[in-house]
Amino acid sequence: MIEVSGDVVRLDNADFFRLVHEPEAPEHREALSVPDMAEGLEAVRAPLIHVDVLIAGAARVARHHVWLTEGVALFLLTVREPTRQVLVTPPGHVPSGLARMLRLGPRPTPAREPMTVDGADLEKVFDVEDADATDVRESLLESWESTGAWSVVVAYGEEERRTLFLDGPQGLRLVLPDPEPPTPDEAWQAVPISATTAWRQLCSLLPADADLASRDI
Amino acid sequence: MEGLITHPHSGDVVGVPDDWDTHVPPGTEALVAVAPERPDGGFRPNLVLTVTDNEGWTFAQWQRSTEAELPMALQDYLLLDQQRLEIAGQPAGRRLAHHTTPDGTAVTMEQWFVAIGDRGHTLTMTVPDLEFPDHTALIEEIVASWQPGGPRD
Numbered sequence: 001m002i003e004v005s006g007d008v009v010r011l012d013n014a015d016f017f018r019l020v021h022e023p024e025a026p027e028h029r030e031a032l033s034v035p036d037m038a039e040g041l042e043a044v045r046a047p048l049i050h051v052d053v054l055i056a057g058a059a060r061v062a063r064h065h066v067w068l069t070e071g072v073a074l075f076l077l078t079v080r081e082p083t084r085q086v087l088v089t090p091p092g093h094v095p096s097g098l099a100r101m102l103r104l105g106p107r108p109t110p111a112r113e114p115m116t117v118d119g120a121d122l123e124k125v126f127d128v129e130d131a132d133a134t135d136v137r138e139s140l141l142e143s144w145e146s147t148g149a150w151s152v153v154v155a156y157g158e159e160e161r162r163t164l165f166l167d168g169p170q171g172l173r174l175v176l177p178d179p180e181p182p183t184p185d186e187a188w189q190a191v192p193i194s195a196t197t198a199w200r201q202l203c204s205l206l207p208a209d210a211d212l213a214s215r216d217i
Numbered sequence: 218m219e220g221l222i223t224h225p226h227s228g229d230v231v232g233v234p235d236d237w238d239t240h241v242p243p244g245t246e247a248l249v250a251v252a253p254e255r256p257d258g259g260f261r262p263n264l265v266l267t268v269t270d271n272e273g274w275t276f277a278q279w280q281r282s283t284e285a286e287l288p289m290a291l292q293d294y295l296l297l298d299q300q301r302l303e304i305a306g307q308p309a310g311r312r313l314a315h316h317t318t319p320d321g322t323a324v325t326m327e328q329w330f331v332a333i334g335d336r337g338h339t340l341t342m343t344v345p346d347l348e349f350p351d352h353t354a355l356i357e358e359i360v361a362s363w364q365p366g367g368p369r370d
Contacts, residue, residue, distance in 0.1 A: 092323045095346045096295060096315045106299045195298035196313050203325070203349045212347070 004030045009037070009086040016076060016084055020044045031086075040074030040088035043067040049206060051094070053101060054151040056125045058138035063128055064101055066094055070212055077101065091212040095202040102150050104198055107171045112192040117144060117175055119186040122164065125149050144190060145170055156207045163201055166190050172198050221362070224248045227268035229338055232362030234355070237264075260322040262344040262352060264359060269337040276308040276332040283330075284312075291316035291326075304331040304365060315346060325349040327356055331365050338365035 002019070003010040009031050011019065019028050020041050032038055044067045051066040065076040073094050075087040089097060098104075121140050126149065127133065141147060146168035153162045164175035173190035174197065193201075206212065222239050223230050226246045233239065233250040240249055248266040255261065271279050288294040291314075298313040309331035317323055323346040330339040340363050344352045 090321065090323070092345065092347055093317075096293065096323055099295060099297065099315065105296055199297045199313060199315075199325070200350045200353065203346050206347065 002027065002031055004034065007034050007087070009034060010079070010083055011086070012082040013084060016086065019086075034086075034088065036072050036088045037086075039069070039072040040067075040086070043069040043072055043074050044076075048156070050155045051098070051205070052151075052153040052155070053098065054126045054128065055102065056137060056141075056149045056151075057147060058134055058141060060134075061126060061128045061137075066097065068094065068206070068212070073097070075101075091206070094206060095199070098152065098202050098205070099199065102165075102167075102202075104195060104202070107167075107195045108169070109171050109192070109194050112145075112170065114192070115144065115173070115190045116178060117166075117188040117190045119188055122149070122175070122188065126151050141166075141168075144168075144173075146173070152202075152205060154205050154207070159207070161205075163205065164188070165198060165201075174198070174201065222248065222250065223367075224266050224268065227266070227336065227338060227365070228367035229266050229268065229340075230362075230364040230368055231264070231266060231340065232359060233264060260318065260320075260324065260345050262342070262348070265339075265341045265343075267339045267341070269339070270335060271332060271337045272335040279332060279337050280310060280330065287314065292319070293317040293323075297325075302329075304329070305333070307331050307333050323347075329360055329363065333366045336366075340365075 002015055019031055022028065023032055023038065023041050047067040048070060049068040053064040055062045062078045064078055067074050068091050073089050073091045075089065075097055077085040077087065079085050125137050125140050141149065144166050146166040148167040150165040150167065151162060153160060166173040166175060172193050172195060174193045175188050175190045178187040178189045220235055221230050221232050225241060236253050237250045241247065242249060246268060250264040252262040293316050295315040296312065297315060300311045302309040302311055309329065312328050314326050315323065316326060324343050325346050326341060326343045328339060328341045330337060340360065342356050342359065
């Protein structure tokens with residue numbers, strides 16, 4: 001069942017992919033009347049850039065997607081299982097869309113040291129297949145003084161770049177490969193950052209050489 | 218980078234790049250400096266210096282009022298960061314926010330404000346979101362040059 005309200009479309013995953021691949025079907029007429037929806041669906045079929053966002057808290061891991069072409073970005077947001085929400089925006093609105101998705105806003109910035117984070121533990125926190133592992137996620141997040149973790153993967157051509165954040169009552173951390181890891185593939189450093197630095201990261205996510213229309217606005 | 222410009226009413230001094238246009242919009246007490254026009258006609262990064270009469274208001278009241286007004290005045294307003302600071306020994310602060318301009322451009326606004334006596338001095342820089350990281354050094358340079366209320370001895 002597809003619900004259209006103003007510029008917002010709500011549906012489940014199966015209906016979304018039917019909409020993407022059979023846009024001409026009669027039941028999709030109302031959804032296609034949303035401004036720029038046809039171009040947004042084309043972005044899903046043939047993306048210039050794909051952004052895969054995982055937001056992990058103790059209770060659940062939510063996955064969101066953004067597909068972009070030069071002129072349009074389509075957000076597929078997980079509202080609550082199984083409901084998805086589709087939004088179409090200009091590409092230049094992707095950073096603010098991500099900021100709203102991540103609930104970025106003012107955070108405390110107490111003086112804190114960088115913290116080493118185990119790579120395997122990070123993967124456990126973002127394991128969408130093991131969505132019921134609340135105890136594991138709660139315990140790991142607590143050990144990182146955090147209540148949430150964000151993974152943003154940007155795929156562009158052959159390149160894929162992942163940016164990781166930890167969020168908690170004491171502020172944000174950016175998770176970077178450890179410059180001096182004891183085990184080269186496993187250790188990460190979680191460096192305290194301000195919300196301003198996090199915003200700068202979000203604004204830098206889209207590849208600088210992608211020819212996005214909004215860069216020319 | 219820059220030449221110093223002076224706010225005609227408050228005496229605030231700030232440095233801006235030499236090729237930026239500066240003017241006082243008619244009917245306002247704002248000093249505006251705007252980056253050169255782009256070949257594509259796109260959004261021009263800009264700086265706005267304003268001064269307000271805060272007589273009878275504390276710094277906290279002034280800023281609570283500003284924070285209440287911004288979401289009503291600016292489309293898609295999203296507060297991203299804020300800090301309490303001191304500038305020249307006076308209560309001050311900084312806020313970072315996103316909003317959308319009337320032509321649909323997603324922009325980042327970084328704003329510094331300080332209360333000196335009964336006057337509130339505010340410096341606002343606005344750039345497109347996707348260009349915010351590229352403007353970090355320029356914004357820092359402009360803010361470092363700002364002398365609210367006039368040159369400091």
